[in-house]
Amino acid sequence: MNTTDADGRIRSWTLEPSTPRFTPPPGAVDAHCHVFGPQAQFPFSPKAKYLPQDAGPDALFALRERLGFARNVIVQASCHGTDNAATLNGIAVSGGTCRGVAVVDPAISDAELDALHAGGIRGVRFNFLKRLVDDAPKDKFLDVAHRIARLGWHVVVYFEADILDEMKPFLAAIPVPVVIDHMGRPDVRQGPDGADMTGFRALLDSRADIWTKVTCPDRLDPAGPPYADFVRSVRPIVEAYPDRVLWGTDWPHPNMEKVLPDDGGLVDVIPQIAVTAELQHKLLVANPMRLYWPEEA
Ligand SMILES: O=C(O)/C=C(\CC(=O)C(=O)O)C(=O)O
Numbered sequence: 001m002n003t004t005d006a007d008g009r010i011r012s013w014t015l016e017p018s019t020p021r022f023t024p025p026p027g028a029v030d031a032h033c034h035v036f037g038p039q040a041q042f043p044f045s046p047k048a049k050y051l052p053q054d055a056g057p058d059a060l061f062a063l064r065e066r067l068g069f070a071r072n073v074i075v076q077a078s079c080h081g082t083d084n085a086a087t088l089n090g091i092a093v094s095g096g097t098c099r100g101v102a103v104v105d106p107a108i109s110d111a112e113l114d115a116l117h118a119g120g121i122r123g124v125r126f127n128f129l130k131r132l133v134d135d136a137p138k139d140k141f142l143d144v145a146h147r148i149a150r151l152g153w154h155v156v157v158y159f160e161a162d163i164l165d166e167m168k169p170f171l172a173a174i175p176v177p178v179v180i181d182h183m184g185r186p187d188v189r190q191g192p193d194g195a196d197m198t199g200f201r202a203l204l205d206s207r208a209d210i211w212t213k214v215t216c217p218d219r220l221d222p223a224g225p226p227y228a229d230f231v232r233s234v235r236p237i238v239e240a241y242p243d244r245v246l247w248g249t250d251w252p253h254p255n256m257e258k259v260l261p262d263d264g265g266l267v268d269v270i271p272q273i274a275v276t277a278e279l280q281h282k283l284l285v286a287n288p289m290r291l292y293w294p295e296e297a
Pocket of ligand 1 (some may be wrong): 034076077078079127132158181250254257266
């Protein structure tokens with residue numbers, strides 16, 4: 001399978017996702033996905049750590065249709081740096097069915113933040129993965145977190161389990177709701193009572209407004225489908241914190257080109273981690289609506 005084109009641009013998503021067996025409830029939100037380009041219109045950042053093929057809004061909406069979702073939250077991916085134009089374009093062409101999370105230069109002005117809000121942005125992302133970003137200045141991020149409070153936004157934080165302890169004072173100081181991407185990337189092979197999951201639960205217990213995305217079995221479970229370790233580790237999180245969990249495809253799965261995830265298969269994990277219709281509705285509809293479309297929730 002060749003996932004690199006003649007220009008060295010990588011495709012990390014399958015062109016043939018299966019149709020899931022699970023039918024999401026009406027109004028379901030894919031609360032973590034990205035758009036890449038199109039590059040001719042929205043060039044990648046000179047600091048990008050990966051160079052993907054185009055994965056624009058049309059492809060995103062076609063996938064959404066196939067998977068049975070109604071809305072998306074587009075999260076600015078590191079390959080676009082702090083220029084949110086591609087994300088804003090995805091939102092703009094969605095007819096109100098997308099909102100977004102931006103990555104901003106800490107020197108951004110209040111007027112620029114207002115423009116992002118008008119464009120459908122409802123949060124900022126702080127990325128701490130060294131393979132994705134050159135630096136993550138906590139003091140400047142905290143300043144941004146204070147400045148977005150007036151807009152009613154939240155902060156999305158992406159880090160891996162090995163730095164959870166050192167992240168705690170920073171996370172505690174954030175004055176707005178906090179969403180942790182992919183549960184802080186635990187080793188799910190340890191199971192629900194292992195050090196990574198119990199450490200993460202302690203973080204969730206530390207304040208009532210820390211949410212998390214119960215996402216990415218493909219990244220977190222090296223055994224692959226049916227992602228049994230992911231399911232047994234994550235189901236207790238959904239059951240213990242049913243009002244603070246979000247779900248997303250993570251399409252177009254940046255950096256996952258070695259084993260392309262099947263998006264339909266990812267959707268079929270949902271009823272295994274959220275086993276009742278009530279939990280599924282909270283995870284896929286009520287929770288993301290509260291965070292991203294509060295005026296409708
Ligand atoms: O899609 C994700 O959540 C994870 C990513 C990519 C990413 O976050 C980014 O490019 O900003 C990863 O682990 O490579």
